[in-house]
Amino acid sequence: MTTLAEPARPLPRTTRARPRLDAVGLRVLIAAGYVLAVVMWSLELPDGPVPPPSELARAVGELTGISAGYLTCPQLLLVARVPWFERAVGLDRLVAWHRWLGTAVLTFVGIHVTCKVVGTMFLDGSVPWDAFVTVxxxxxxxxxxLIGTLLFLAIGVSAVRRLRRLLSYEAWWLLHLTSYLAVYLTFLHELSAGTHFIANDWNRAAWIALYVATAAALVIWRFVVPTLRAWRHRLRVVAVVPEGDGIVSIWFSGPRAHRLGVEAGNFLLVRFLARGHLLTAHPYSVSRMPDDGLLRITVGASGDHSSRVKELTKGTYAVVEGPYGRFTADRVSRPRVVLIAGGAGIGPLRVIAEELVRRGLEPVLLYRAQSSGRLALLGELRRLPGLTVLPLVGRRSDLGWDPLSPAMLASVLPRPHEWEAFLCGPEGMMRAVEGSLLALGMPRRFIHRETLSMS
Structure with a gap:
């Protein structure tokens, strides 16, 4: 492999990232709300010496119950498409936080139920089953x-990776829709059985306000805003273009496509108004910035939905949400930039490369593919002035070496610890490349990647 010449061009000021609300601020906001919920619980604790086991179990049950009830709200808000949250953290990280909070909620619910049953056992001297029936x-x-809790449990089990692979995205999405019903069913007993709400009108009013505000955010950002934006932009499919083995580009036209606010590297949640696509919206990166009323996404066949997009017909309407993502050209802060793509990950990196070239940089693109037939958009990339494109084609078993190993990357990039990297491709490839770059001394903060999965 040939070592690349070192670009001497200074970094233009326009490429420095705009200041955004830090993710720490969102964590602090969630933690502050939790502290207030714990204060609600503590105000109803009885004064005096250490309570008997039955009362102690009851108190812990109340604490874990209010903890689960509170955390349910930020868990839903994290995926409510609230723009302030998305700009602060990025939708991919919000989804990861949503999963983590879901685990915390289920854990608290389990402890809550156990403590209630144990407390009743101590009080009545009954066996677990009889105590459960009594509660x-x-x-x-x-x-x-109980019905709401069982729904939460089913949703939590479906999130286990091995079981998740057995479900289609559509089945997983429909199951997750029942979470709204589960929240409603469990919310009723929080107000009618929670001692910290029965005995304190202020607590009760604050709790209701929390849930009403959460519901309002969900309705506005998940339903009202997307519906209004869909009507305003009225995107329609104008062409479906094969780009390579299992990769197609979908071209849209719309009277206001240029006003979507897309930045280089963003993705959209796209719902096609066609049979087999109506139920769910899927994340697809923009591979051509809106121009002259046209917009393009490039899709790799990685599941039922993405495999069917090639069957879309001209004139199909699409409802889009977004744009989303912080995987954008504005995050560049170094003059040496390497873009590493695999599969349909070439889409966002294609527009990031174009934007960086426009700003006067000379990025390097390492394009990994198992065969030359999967090098989508290669012709476009090679026509971008200032962009160096290095296709890395072939299976590792056939090549006898790994094109993205630390040794191979070091042979291509001079002083790799001084570069900044953008990675987009299959999750396994991104993990391996990130490991190689870290091994070469590239600081983690200069390695940018984004996972588009919403599940």
Whole structure:
């Protein structure tokens, strides 16, 4: 492999990232809300010496119950498409936080139920099953709470990676829709059985306000805003173009496509109004910036939905949400930039490369593919002045070496620790490349990657 010449061009000021709300601020906001919820619980604790085991179990059950109830709201808000959250963190990280909070909620629910049953066992001297029945029949709205809890459990089990692979995206999405029903069913018993709400009107009013605000954000940003934007932009498919083995580009036209606010590297959530596509919206990166009323995404066949996009017909309407993502050219802060793509990951890197060239940089693109037939958009890339394109073609088993190993990257990039990298491709490839770059001394903060999965 040939070592690349070192670009001497200074970094233009326009490529430095705009200041954004830091993810720490969002964490602090969520933590502050949790502290207030714990204060609500503590105000109803009885004064005096250490309580008996039954009361202690009840108190822990109340604490974990209010913890689960509170964390449910930020868990939903993280994926409510609230623009301030997305700009602060990026939708891919918000989805990861959503999963983590989901695990925390289920853990708290499990402890909550266990403590309630154990407390009843201590109080009545009963066996676990009888104590469970007593809890279920002695408090209002417990049957609906049980149904909601079982729905939460089913959703949580579906998130386990091995089981997730057995479900289609559509089935997984429909199951997750029941989370709204689960929240409603469990919310009823929080108000009617939670001692910190029964005895304190201020707590009750604040709790209702929290849930109403969460519901309002979901309705506005998940339904009202997308519907209005869909009507305003009215995007339609004008062409479906094969780009390589299993990769196609979808071209859209719309009277206001240029006003979507897309930045180089953004992705959109796209719902095609066609049979087999109506139920779900999927994340697809923009591979051509809006211009002259035209917009393009490039899709790799990686599942049922993405495999069917090649069957779309001209004139099909599309509802898009977004743009989303912080994987943009504005994050560049170094003059030496390497873009590493695999599969349909070439889409966002194609527009990032174009934007960096426009700003006066000379980026390098390493394009990994198992065969030359999967080098989508290669002709366009080679026509970009100032962009160096190095295709890395072939299976490792056939080549006998790894084109993205630390040794191979070091042979291509002079002083790799001084470069900045943008990675987009299959998750396994991105993990391996990130490991190679870290091994070569590239600081983690200069390695940018984005996972488009919403599940």
């Amino acid at each position: 279920l029949t002695s408090f209002p709205d417990m049957v609906t709470a």
